[in-house]
Amino acid sequence: MAWAQANVRGTYERYAEQASSLGMTGAQVARTILAKMGVSDVKVESVAGQLTDHYDPSAKAVRLSEGIYNSSSLSAAAIAAHECGHVLQDVEGYQFMNFRASMVPAANLGSQFGPMLVLGGFFLNIAGLINVGIVLFAAALLFHVVTLPVEFDASSRALKLVDRLGILQGEENKGARAVLNAAAWTYVATAVYAGLQLLQYIIIARGRD
Ligand SMILES: [Zn+2]
Numbered sequence: 001m002a003w004a005q006a007n008v009r010g011t012y013e014r015y016a017e018q019a020s021s022l023g024m025t026g027a028q029v030a031r032t033i034l035a036k037m038g039v040s041d042v043k044v045e046s047v048a049g050q051l052t053d054h055y056d057p058s059a060k061a062v063r064l065s066e067g068i069y070n071s072s073s074l075s076a077a078a079i080a081a082h083e084c085g086h087v088l089q090d091v092e093g094y095q096f097m098n099f100r101a102s103m104v105p106a107a108n109l110g111s112q113f114g115p116m117l118v119l120g121g122f123f124l125n126i127a128g129l130i131n132v133g134i135v136l137f138a139a140a141l142l143f144h145v146v147t148l149p150v151e152f153d154a155s156s157r158a159l160k161l162v163d164r165l166g167i168l169q170g171e172e173n174k175g176a177r178a179v180l181n182a183a184a185w186t187y188v189a190t191a192v193y194a195g196l197q198l199l200q201y202i203i204i205a206r207g208r209d
Contacts, residue, residue: 004189011182015074015175020168024160026068028077033084033161053079055086058157062087074168078176081162085154094153100146107143110136118201122136130205144191155180
């Protein structure tokens with residue numbers, strides 16, 4: 001996970017220094033894509049922080065961090081286009097996105113209380129508690145796994161759009177791909193980490209027998 005996070009930061013910073021030849025800011029990239037794709041009811045706003053970029057389906061808003069919103073770098077174009085990829089998923093009713101959204105409450109519950117119940121069950125020597133903790137944590141793992149196709153699909157849509165609409169030219173597309181690939185690795189790392197954690201809980205449960 002540390003490697004994935006360092007990698008995404010490094011790649012992001014490298015291409016954050018490289019301006020696109022067209023010079024569109026992240027905000028302009030997002031607005032252009034949405035307009036060209038016929039999406040008129042989603043606004044593009046700036047939000048505080050770094051790497052806080054996201055699409056909020058309930059508010060119908062693409063929120064870009066200030067650095068992305070105002071920057072005309074390859075990183076900014078890639079990330080702005082990625083968030084528009086989520087908008088298009090929403091417009092199309094992309095199944096994995098809906099499923100992922102419906103998993104949020106269970107996943108929050110699972111990642112918060114799953115580990116507590118497993119450890120509590122272990123120390124109090126109550127097998128049922130451990131099992132409930134494992135089931136809860138499995139919901140959190142499922143959420144991280146379902147996140148993968150959603151994120152990969154948004155990036156693949158983004159890369160096609162910036163190329164097809166001429167927002168990025170030639171070699172610049174490679175830079176955008178590198179930024180989005182690095183970001184994808186952080187989601188893979190998170191899912192793998194949660195998988196290993198679940199495995200550890202199962203080993204703890206079995207070790208009691
Ligand atoms: Zn995303």
